[in-house]
Amino acid sequence: MNSRIKKIINKLRSKATVTIILLSSVIFSCTDVVDVAVPTEASRLVIEASLDWEKGTSGNDQTIKLSLTTPFFDTALDPVVGASVSVENVTNGEVYVFEDQQDGRYTISDFEPIVNNVYNLEIIYNDETYIAQETLIPVPEINRIEQSRIGGSDEEELDLTIYFDDPENETNFYYATFLEGDDLFPLRVVVSDEFTNGNEVSIFYEENEADAEDEILPGDMVDINLYGISELYYDFLHILIEQSDNVGDPFATIPTRLRGNFINLQNPDNYAFGFFRVTEVVNQVYTFVEQEN
Known part of the structure; x- marks a missing residue:
């Protein structure tokens, strides 16, 4: 093999080596961590208020759950304590006060469900009042x-x-x-x-x-x-x-963004998520x- 051919081969080898190094740099650079900025906003109240009366039971035991919205990547719930929770039967004037269980649950054991009666839910939290109204709808067998x-x-x-x-x-x-x-x-x-x-x-x-x-x-x-x-x-x-x-x-x-039937009386823009229902x-x-x- 003459010297000219050897020079050409060596040049090709050098170019190939450089190309491999460049490709390797590109590949390994793809392993860099990319931080994605997730939009955030102030926490909102989440209300789980389903007062369901199962046929054949008294319907006295009811629970309402309160929590706050959390950032996208958080997995733990943020329960709300210290709120005031009550339900009024508008039809007969009876008021039911739910007890704070200090874990986001508010419970009562003497609720009286009456079909076709109208019920108002009132929640006071952080000096803001959330209200909603529903009628207890009957269901056939x-x-x-x-x-x-x-x-x-x-x-x-x-x-x-x-x-x-x-x-x-x-x-x-x-x-x-x-x-x-x-x-x-x-x-x-x-x-x-x-x-x-x-x-x-x-x-x-x-x-x-x-x-x-x-x-x-x-x-x-x-x-x-x-x-x-x-x-x-x-x-x-x-x-x-x-x-x-x-x-x-x-x-x-x-x-x-799906909104339920809650109204914030003091600050309508700070609405709550969830829906207040009263059903049979x-x-x-x-x-x-x-x-x-």
Whole structure:
């Protein structure tokens, strides 16, 4: 090999070495930590005030939970203590004072639920008063529960339908939850009687397609709750469920900040998150049985 060829080869080797060094620098520079600035704002009050009266019980024991919003990456709740919490039955003037348990829970053991009565919730915290109003809506009994393998997205898997009678000449709204097995969150469904007034209403349930590996099998149990709800709460839940179902959908509309029915009397801009509801609820637990296709 003559000297000229050797020089050319050495130059090529030098260029290759430089290229490798440069590529290595780029690759290793990608391991640098990038700090992402997450927008923050002042904490807001979060109110979990669901006064649910299960059919067949007294409904005397009720709990309201208060907490503050926390930064995005925080996992621990920030419970609120020292607030004043009371509920007034506007229809008969009875006032119920909830006791502070010093952990964010405010409880009472002598609440009296009366269907079609109007209730006002008042919370005083940090010298600001939050109020909300709801009517205790009754709910019909569940007539029957039927399971099948037809009608769903997969005709090889079990599903069920609940049936109940809608009262005539009334405008009614319903909220149903289905919690199966070890699922962390229930399936939520809201229904109005706009097209079924005075008739038997059905609500269908099947396992979420995203949990295909966890199909319903004979012996599995599903906890069913059916609530009678107000139109305002129906609208709130409808938006909440729609936004939850659209998570991860690139074509979905941009979620809006969902506000409940609380009003801050002193500072309306400092509104609270959550919704005050007063409902009657019927609960049933259904066990799936073996069924042929």
